[in-house]
Amino acid sequence: DITILRCGPGTLTHTSPAPPPVDLHGDHLVSVYYTSGSTGTPKGVASTHTGWANRIQWMQAQYPLNPGEKVLHKTVLSFDDSAVEILWPLISGATIVMIPPGLHRDPRAILDHTTRHDIVALHFVPSMLTLFLDEITPHQQPAPTTLRYVISSGEALRPDLVAKFHDRLPPHTHLYNQWGATEVSIDSTSHLCTPHDHHTTDVPLGTPIANNEVLLLDHHLNPVPTGIPGDLYLAGTGLARGYLGDPRKTATAFIPHPHHPGQRLYRTGDRGIRRTDNAITFLGRNDTQIKIRGIRIEPTEIEHTLRRHPHINNAVVTTWQPTPGDYRLAAYITTHNTPDTPDEDTLLTSINTHLTDQLPAYMIPSSITLLDTIPVNANGKTDHKALPQPQPTTTHTHTQQPTTDAEKLIATIWTDVLDHPNPDIHANFFALGGHSLLATRIISRLRTTLTPDIPLALIFDNPTIHTMA
Structure with a gap:
């Protein structure tokens, strides 16, 4: 069930040493990723070859991969980080191990593949990293020994999660917090997490990666001093062309650089503050956009x-x-x-x-x-x-309670995980507020109670208590 892509030395031994003729330039289009739009029309971020080449080359310089080492590809292709999991190993002669469809949501499967295939690098959003670390137990599921780089991005990384990482994984496994935007070739800053981050209020976003610029500006686009909150703007090689076919939104988000005529800035909508060590700390959004489990909404x-x-x-x-x-x-x-x-x-x-x-x-x-x-x-x-405190949406008609032992077991777990008392056995898990991370917790509870062989797909294929039972 495993697909492995290799690009190693010796593959091109009979070809010319001269580079092949390619009619491409750095400012040509390399990708279009769509992000949520405020009026129901998604925005297509049009990125360039130069931006992505710079991003991937920086990755290899920052986190060197050796020929033959393995990176786990587990991110769905519609999410921009999947490109990093493909292009980064390929430029270094490393190997891509592709996890079977559906298992990218299963932390136990990710841990098993990491151990079985000697994976050296993984990428997570913090919420999924939490579940991955929860699967590591010294006697039953020991930590993988070959893992060298773990990259966290897409959500704010909490100090307690950094502490759990350092507790569960060996010292040679390093955790990096990265931040950026699809509009600037995915990421623009990086921070190596250390035990010092266990005791901070916020884990810093880090400092700019190669050929990227991060600015903290006030409402008049003037720089703010160290220690003063400001709006986060990005510039540099990674900047996208703009939004495909939408010059109005492009002009709103990509504005003239106030200090370098002819260059542009991307208005991220994020707020931050620069520390005395020059690292930047994230302070949240200054507009309505939010991120849930790494997805911009x-x-x-x-x-x-x-x-x-x-x-x-x-x-x-x-x-x-x-x-x-x-x-x-x-x-x-x-x-x-x-x-x-x-x-x-x-x-x-x-x-x-x-x-x-x-x-x-x-x-x-x-x-x-x-x-x-x-x-x-x-x-x-x-x-x-x-606004009043939200409560899980429920209806009061035709509620059917569990009757069999299996239904009662599942209902008890659903009640704990979903914080939803007395769920109807025919109610859909996702309609009750469930999502992939909560599904993982439910399956983990069932595995502990019954058997470790229960697949995560069970709840996605049978999203009611009755059908699961």
Whole structure:
């Protein structure tokens, strides 16, 4: 079931030493990755060969791979980090080990493949890194011995996760925190995590990679001093052309460089602060965009979709954490309140169907709260602090409780992991707020209770308590 790609010495022994003629230039298009858009229209980031070549060459200089060493390719192709898992090993004569489809969500499978194939480099978002480290136990699942580089990006890296990493993995395995944007060839900063990061408030984003520039500016595009918060902008070789076929959005996000005429800056929408050691710390977003499990999401896009439902008058989407670190989406809605407005249970069922038909699973709120009015502050803007605490969406009709021992076991685990009391045995796991990381925790609990051979695919193929049982 394993596909291995090799590009080693000796493969091209009978060819000319001169480079082959290729009609490509550095400013030619190399990729288009689509990110969420605030009006329901995704933005296609048009990147160049120069930007990606610089990024991959920096990777090899920063994290040297030797010919024949192995990198695990486990990121889906629609996510930009998958390109790093392919191009980085290929330029160094290393080997790509491709994990079978579906197993990229299974931390036990990732650990098994890492150990079995002597993997030296892995890439994670922090939420998945947490689950990977949880699988490492000294007696049952020991730490892989060949692993040398672990790269974390896509979400804020927490100090407690750095401490867990250093506790579970040997000293020769290094953890790097990287930050950037698809608009600037994926990443622009890097930080080697050390035990000092266990005791900090925030793990720093690090310092700029080769030929990249990171600026902290105020609202007038003037540099802010060390220790003063500012807006994060990126510049340099990695900068994309812009958004494919959308000059208006390109002009908004890619602005003239205030200090270098003829060059541009990318407005990331992130806030940061520069420490005295020149490292940059992330302070969050200054717009509505959020990241959940490494995926960029525009809440306004979900709000736009909700308002297209025939019974919804207004909608606000935000995030919540039923447990620390478990970020989910929460929606608040008001209705037109006309005679044909259905009862709450029927309305919620209709809304979930509406969202499922138009949005990917990761953009569907796990909590939908019906309000009389959306609270606003003195400026007429949504008062997020006045919104009630979200609760998992549930309906109260036709609830069927578990009857068999298997259903009762699964229901108990679902209740603990989802923080959802008395789930209906026919309710869909994802409609109750489940996602791939929570699915992993459920399967891990079942493996511990029953048998380690239970596949992660069980819950994706059978997403109800009844069908799982």
